[in-house]
Amino acid sequence: MSGGSTSQQGEITWARIEDDFFVGSRDGDFLGFIDREEPGAYVVCDQFSNRIGQFGELESAMEALREASSDAPSDALEETGAL
Amino acid sequence: MQQQHHSVERDEALKSLVYASTATRQFSDAELDELLRQARERNEQLDITGMLTFRDGKFVQFLEGTPEHIDELMRSIRADERHRDVSVLIEEPLAERQFTSWTMGYERMRDIQSAPPAGFRDTYADLDSHADSATTARAARELALWFKVRSGRR
DSSP, X not given: OOOSOOOOTTOEEEEEEETTEEEXXXXXXXXXXXXXXXXXXXXXXXXXXXXXXXXXXXXXXXXXHHHHHHHSOGGGGGOOSOO | OOBOOOOSOOSSOEEEEEEEEEESSOOOHHHHHHHHHHHHHHHHHHTOEEEEEEETTEEXXXXXXXXXXXXXXXXXXXXXXXXXXXXXXXXXXXXXXXXXXXXXXXXXXXXXXXXXXXXXXXXXXXXXXXXXXXXXXXXXXXXXXXXXXXXXXX
């Protein structure tokens, strides 16, 4: 169940918490999360819970979060807003 | 009472502890409510904050408070017949409370219906696997994020 990608240098680790809630992180820093609010509606938020957009497919949502994180200033990613 | 506010943190050392345990039997909703009521009452007395998740017969609980109070609470939990296989996942000094609004926050986790998508790790499985500390810490933080998002939308 937990045999997904591992965090290597610069690589995003994707994790599933519930069937409809996913988190992306890189090197221990949260990039944000994807919340499937209903079938075909994947809402993407950054690490501060700011909404990035809504997408029809998980892959599109992942790409949006990946792009948003690469645009973000590096120091902003150090503050996770979680633990 | 579930929510409380620590507007002023007293100048004392704090500790964060995350543990996992297995329920010794099935819990009805009423029994889970009673466990939460007891936990909140006890945590308020000890000035402990945190949150609890329960899924597939397993608890994961986050606790924050003074080391003395956390240790006292853990002794109580280890002696509680409702828990078995109590395993401390994370125990570390804490600069600032993360669950200031909850004596014991709780969000019901729905049963998982499917395997994670390809390339995704399973947070609960990572917590349960006693993996390396970095994996455990990441999974715990993912669970905490999930809790905050879910609780913030009610």
